[in-house]
Amino acid sequence: MLDAELLARIQFAFTVSFHIIFPSFTIGLASFLFVLEALWLRTRDETYLSLYKFWMKIFALAFGMGVVSGIVMSYQFGTNWGPFSEFTGGVIGPLLAYEVLSAFFLEAGFLGIMLFGLNRVGPKLHFTATTMVAIGTLFSAFWILSANSWMQTPDGYVIENGRAVVSSWIDAIFNPSFPYRLVHMVLAAYLTTALVVGAVGAWHLMRDRENRAAKIMFSMAMWMAAILGPIQIFAGDLHGLNTLEHQPAKVAAMEGHFETREGAPLILFGMPDMEEEETKYALEIPKLGSMILTHEWDGKITGLKDFAPEDRPNAAIVFWTFRIMVGLGVLMALLGMASVIARLRKKLYSCGSLHRFALLMGPSGFVAILAGWFTTEVGRQPWVVYGLMRTSEAGSPVAPTAIAGSLIAFVVVYAIVFGVGTAYILRAMVKDPRSAHIPEETEILRAGGRQSTAAHPPVAGE
Helix, strand or coil: CCCHHHHHHHHHHHHHHHHHHHHHHHHHHHHHHHHHHHHHHHHCCHHHHHHHHHHHHHHHHHHHHHHHHHHHHHHHHHHCCHHHHHHHHHHHHHHHHHHHHHHHHHHHHHHHHHHHCCCCCCHHHHHHHHHHHHHHHHHHHHHHHHHHHHHHCCCCEEEECCEEEECCHHHHHCCCCHHHHHHHHHHHHHHHHHHHHHHHHHHHHHHCCCCHHHHHHHHHHHHHHHHHHHHHHHHHHHHHHHHHHHCHHHHHHHHCCCCCEECCCEEEEEEEECCCCEEEEEEEECCHHHHHHHCCCCCEECCHHHCCHHHCCCHHHHHHHHHHHHHHHHHHHHHHHHHHHHHHCCCCCCCHHHHHHHHHCCCHHHHHHHHHHHHHHHHHCCEEECCCEEHHHCCCCCCHHHHHHHHHHHHHHHHHHHHHHHHHHHHHHHCCHHHHCCCCCCCEEEECCEEEECCCCCCCCC
16 A cells, blocks of 8 residues: 555646646747747748748737646645645745745736737737746746756755754755756756657648648758757766765766776666666676766775665655756757758758657657656655755655545546646637638727727738
8 A cells, every 4th residue: 555655646646747747838839939039020031920920829818727736836845745834835935936936926916917918908018928937937947946046956945843954045046057957947848848849840831841831830840959959968967966966876877887996987778776786787898987977997886885874865766857858869960960961951941850859759749758757856856955864864744645535536537627628728729820820801899989990011022
């Protein structure tokens, strides 16, 4: 029978997995909308406006589902993780409050103008609203990642009366892992959005290769994949080096190393066995593990056996989630390279194999983000705050049946609500983006009991 701690962890993992999908999409999508509106204002090309309206509807629904799923998570701090909230409240509480005050209020304050004000306010004011929403999503990522990074590499605190209290906000916010995690996550969000946009563009190009709107979004998405794919691999390497410095047990689990070795191999595949303390059926490349992690062929890599059994993360999970993330990251970079080759050969819009590749890669950003977060969070175990508080000490004295009941309710409700929402988003994506902006002949403006007409500009042709 599952105990309360494990059930609470499963419940939080379930809700956070649903939640993170939507912010990771809307962070990149808000910036994409910013670029589209900027291009429309600069060129007055109606195709950019069509694309803006097309993706704005999708953004609105994804943003709404992200807010709903985020609210549910916050309640679990008080119900399932009371001791954790009491211990970290002096640090985590203000960081989350700053996220609400500086990010969520900024998004909410301008979201209405962005969604409904295109024909009601001036273009400059509407563009300002879009800009503020895009900035707000980045601020939100900043504060949330700062709070989570503090749990990974706590800094700028003192312990008073059994509670963590901030001694330096600069050190607490900009803790050792935060800069690396922020860059890695924002790049992941932009790549995730680019892959979705590229997949939608490829879908429409496979049906009509002369669809100019599809050409524009496919081209923009492929530029993002080509540029950010290699940058993300480099950022991931820096993040890995930071993790090796501050959380060596996590890296040992990620790499499947149980023995401390100099000139450690890179284990491509294998089956980590926590009881036998070895990675079985390992397929290795000699010394490459040390070269990647220490940048030296004979660099020393600490194995899991150097840590007490109760301090070891579960390598059987972390080993594979890490490889899923890295493998998808390599495929993203390959997609970007393939698009550059096709572009140079003047076949970006006619290469069917590239379009199919991009379509298959559409959901890969979400899978990579989930795999990365599982690696990060499971790899931190058995600590909820690394080196300060164990997960076993953080749970509330709640009956397992109560947690199990709420977990079942979450699964049912989420399956219905988010299933319908996702289906609606997919339906919106398969619609022709050119139909998103069909100008009316006139619009009726009532002022002082009088009617006037205002002609809309025609849609730009090829």
